Structure formats: structure tokens, C-alpha cells
């Protein structure tokens with residue numbers, strides 16, 4: 001009975017090494033599943049991550065009551081000890097000046113992306129979505145306003161004993177959003193003993209987290225307000241005091257297929273809070289800044305307007321030796337889709353390298 | 365023919381230790397990792413799939429490997445059969461793609477392979493088990509919601525979880541406000 005995440009589920013032990021070095025950037029579920037596959041194929045796998053531990057958002061955002069930590073860590077330990085995967089942690093890979101992203105607290109070393117490209121036969125990028133979207137409302141930069149990932153990250157690193165700094169606590173917490181991060185943040189506040197209030201601009205029927213989850217946290221004690229959208233964060237002496245909301249009604253479906261929330265004029269109301277969490281989505285963070293067009297061109301990587309990495313149907317970027325997978329390609333998704341994408345990318349990477357090795361060297 | 369396979373259906377039951385897979389919905393968080401690995405090892409066809417229900421809860425659905433499997437009983441060519449560890453699987457060379465198994469299955473599990481035109485379903489990862497590995501979905505599940513093992517072991521694991529839950533509830537009612 002396997003009672004942990006067995007990333008190397010396709011082989012009993014690592015076959016003899018083929019002495020081909022591949023690098024994986026990002027040790028979330030996509031990168032870990034890919035390392036399991038590639039080590040079962042005999043590759044020498046080096047996994048880089050900016051965090052002090054592997055696991056990505058599973059370790060640093062998702063609460064341990066959803067996924068028991070030891071299930072993730074035992075799987076990682078097995079990759080390391082039994083399958084020879086090397087984890088190079090606290091190391092951020094970036095081209096040019098490293099961009100400031102969420103969860104950079106523990107970075108001790110920066111390695112230029114170009115150096116990794118030169119040192120490995122193939123590279124897989126699985127860097128996920130480590131920057132959060134915040135709506136452009138007044139007061140958003142006040143003390144006491146967090147993104148869901150920041151808020152949950154601070155809790156996780158404290159629990160894991162990685163810092164002595166206590167995570168943000170408050171008496172009254174407002175969480176804005178309707179996805180899993182919103183549910184997790186609202187439940188976290190409740191666990192911390194706060195009055196927890198979740199506000200969503202549609203109704204729970206449309207919430208990506210689903211009615212079941214919303215009703216579950218409501219039963220636990222979270223107050224839920226539907227059909228309201230933030231207009232302004234109320235700030236006093238630089239510290240958050242509350243949020244001004246506007247009521248919404250549901251209109252015809254928008255481009256997401258869900259009914260579009262339409263503001264109701266003169267319906268503003270204020271909710272008091274001493275901590276506000278915006279769980280309003282994350283954005284892809286490739287190891288090259290989206291603004292750095294020159295580096296992108298030189299390396300041969302194209303980004304979409306959402307900063308996700310463009311890949312072909314074999315999950316290859318514009319540079320044939322660089323593959324990409326997981327949320328940095330698909331945008332925020334779930335562990336399953338990230339694993340699926342990591343596995344396919346690993347298989348295509350293997351196919352590409354094997355085809356390259358078989359090809360006769362062209363005579364001069 | 366159907367009585368033959370029915371007898372075989374039960375006879376095999378009593379031979380060596382049988383294995384079982386249970387999906388514990390109390391633990392499942394709907395992450396889709398099970399579907400992901402199954403899809404990958406079968407080149408794009410998953411035999412465990414999540415369905416988003418009307419209340420927004422995602423439920424993984426896969427073959428239950430019934431001990432008195434109606435699909436085995438109804439199969440006219442004995443293509444639907446059971447291996448020595450208890451898994452119900454399709455012997456593709458015998459299958460004529462009539463889908464009688466699908467009609468017989470109370471859970472709507474068998475599907476028609478779009479290319480080979482034979483019935484396909486979960487075989488509890490026969491190729492991996494032949495290598496002494498666990499079924500992929502059970503191996504990857506982050507929450508241990510998929511319990512796979514010898515029958516007795518599975519039954520006990522599931523009951524132990526219920527015992528833990530009862531103990532926790534009883535403890536919490538007696539010591540209100542205590543956080544272990």
C-alpha cells in the first residue's frame with residue numbers, strides 16, 4: 001500500500017544511467033512528476049527551485065488539512081534517495097535581472113537561465129504562477145492587505161519551521177474571491193480564531209470552488225456574502241480598516257460562460273476588517289521577464305498575453321531544447337492537470353533527445 | 365456460456381489473496397491526479413475520471429471490480445474476465461465490441477476504444493502490477509483517498525479511518541475548544 005505521492009510510479013528502481021543531464025526548473029507537481037518519469041528512463045535529473053523545500057504550491061500554499069505534508073515529502077525523499085534526483089534549492093533561475101515575485105524570501109543564489117541552457121542537454125520549465133493579480137482599487141497597498149498566496153505562504157513557512165516570524169493574524173478577516181485559494185484563505189483565518197468573511201462577486205453557484213466547498217466553510221463558521229465587488233480598501237494611517245463594496249446582479253454570460261456580474265448603482269456598503277486577502281487569481285512566472293523582449297528573442301521563448309509560455313503540441317518552446325509544462329503553460333489549474341502536463345512534457349523531451357541521439361552526425 | 369463464466373467468476377474468488385481498490389470520498393479533494401496518471405499511461409484515455417456534479421463536488425469514477433461482475437457474466441465471448449489478483453479486465457483479442465458489458469454494468473463503466481473498437485476499462489494497471497508496482501492512480505493520490513491492497517488490509521484501513529473520525533468527534537465534544 002503506497003501511502004505517499006509516488007512520483008516515480010513507473011519503475012521499481014532507477015535503471016542504469018544514460019549519462020544525459022536534464023534540468024527541471026520548478027519543483028511543483030509538474031516538475032516532480034516529470035523528474036519521476038525521466039529518472040525511470042535513466043536520465044540524470046537536476047531540479048532547481050527557489051524555495052527551501054520542494055513541492056511548489058502543494059507545500060507552500062495548500063493547507064496541510066487538505067494534503068498531509070508527509071505524503072508530499074516522502075515522495076520527494078524517494079525521488080532523491082532512490083532515484084538519484086538532485087534538488088538544488090534556494091536557487092532562482094532567471095534571465096537578466098531576476099524579477100521580484102512572490103515567495104522569493106529564501107533565495108540564496110541566482111543563476112542566469114542562459115547558464116542552465118548551456119549546461120544541460122534539455123530543460124523543462126515548470127515554474128508555475130508565483131505572482132498574484134490584484135484589482136486596481138484604491139488602498140490596495142495598505143498594511144494588512146495580502147494576496148491569497150502571500151497570506152497562505154506566510155502560514156506554511158511558519159508551520160514548517162522555516163521562519164520565526166508569525167503569520168499575519170487579525171480579529172476580522174475579509175477574503176475576496178470564489179476559487180480554491182479564497183476557500184483556503186477563509187478557512188485559514190477561521191483556524192486562526194478570526195471572524196472570517198468571504199465576499200464573492202457572483203453567487204456561490206458560479207464559484208469555481210463549487211457550492212459544496214462554499215457551504216462547507218459556511219457551516220464551519222465563515223460568513224459568505226455573494227454578489228459584491230470591492231471598490232476601495234479603507235485605510236487609516238496606512239493600515240487597512242475595511243473594504244467598501246458595491247452590490248452586483250447577474251447579467252448575461254460573459255466570455256467565461258458564466259453570468260457577468262453587473263454593478264448596481266448606489267449600492268455601496270462597508271465591511272470592517274483588520275486584514276484583507278485578495279484571492280483574485282495568479283499569473284504565470286516564466287524564468288524570463290515578459291518585458292525583456294531581447295532575452296525572450298535570444299532564448300527563443302514566446303509568451304502569451306497572460307505571460308504563460310507558448311508551446312507546440314509536443315510541449316516544446318521556440319527553442320527546441322527547452323520544454324515547458326504545468327501552470328506556467330496552462331495558467332492556474334490544479335495538481336492533476338499540472339502532473340499530466342509534466343508527464344507528457346517529460347515523455348516528449350525524452351523522445352526528442354533520443355531522436356537527436358539516433359540522428360547521424362552530418363558530415364562536413 | 366454465461367453460466368460457465370459465472371461459475372468461473374465465483375471460483376476464482378476463493379483461490380489466492382485478492383486485491384481491492386476503494387476510493388475514499390471522505391479524503392478525496394478532487395485534484396485530478398488519478399485521472400492525470402491514468403490518461404498518461406494510456407496515451408490520452410483515462411479509466412478513472414472526475415465528474416463535476418451539480419453541487420460542484422468533483423467525484424472520481426472508475427471500475428469497482430465487482431466480485432460477482434455482471435459484465436463477466438454477460439460477455440458472449442468471455443473477453444471480459446478476471447485475473448488472479450481479482451481485477452476485471454478485457455482480453456482484447458476476444459472482444460467483439462458488442463458492449464453487452466456496458467449494458468450490464470450498474471455503473472456505466474466500460475467504453476468503446478475509438479481505434480480498436482473493443483471494450484476498454486480499468487484493469488488495475490496489469491502492466492504495472494506485473495512489474496510488482498502499484499496501480500498508478502493509487503500510487504500518486506496526494507491524500508491517500510485511493511486505497512489499494514489485499515482485501516483484508518483495505519477493509520481494515522477504511523474502518524480505521526472511520527474509527528479515527530469517531531474518536532476525534534468524541535474527543536472534541538468532551539474537550540470543547542481543545543486543539544491537539
Ligand SMILES: Cc1cc2nc3c(=O)[nH]c(=O)nc-3n(C[C@H](O)[C@H](O)[C@H](O)COP(=O)(O)OP(=O)(O)OC[C@H]3O[C@@H](n4cnc5c(N)ncnc54)[C@H](O)[C@@H]3O)c2cc1C
Nearest residue numbers: 026028029030050056057093128326327333334335338395
Ligand atoms: C491557495 C491555493 C490552493 C489550491 N488548492 C488546490 C487544491 O485543493 N487542489 C488542487 O488540485 N489544486 C489546488 N491549487 C492549484 C495547484 O496548487 C496548482 O495548480 C499546482 O500546484 C501547479 O503546479 P506546477 O508544478 O505547475 O506549479 P507550482 O506548484 O507553482 O510549482 C512551481 C515551482 O517553481 C518554483 N519557481 C518559480 N519560479 C522559479 C524560478 N525562477 N527559479 C526557480 N524556481 C522557481 C516555485 O518555487 C515552485 O516551487 C491551489 C492553488 C492555490 C494557490
Ligand code: SF4
Nearest residue numbers: 392393395396398505
Ligand atoms: S488523486 Fe486522490 S484526491 Fe485527487 S481526485 Fe483522485 S482520488 Fe481524489
Ligand code: SF4
Nearest residue numbers: 402486488489499501
Ligand atoms: S488502476 Fe490503473 S487503469 Fe485503473 S484507473 Fe487506476 S491508473 Fe487507470
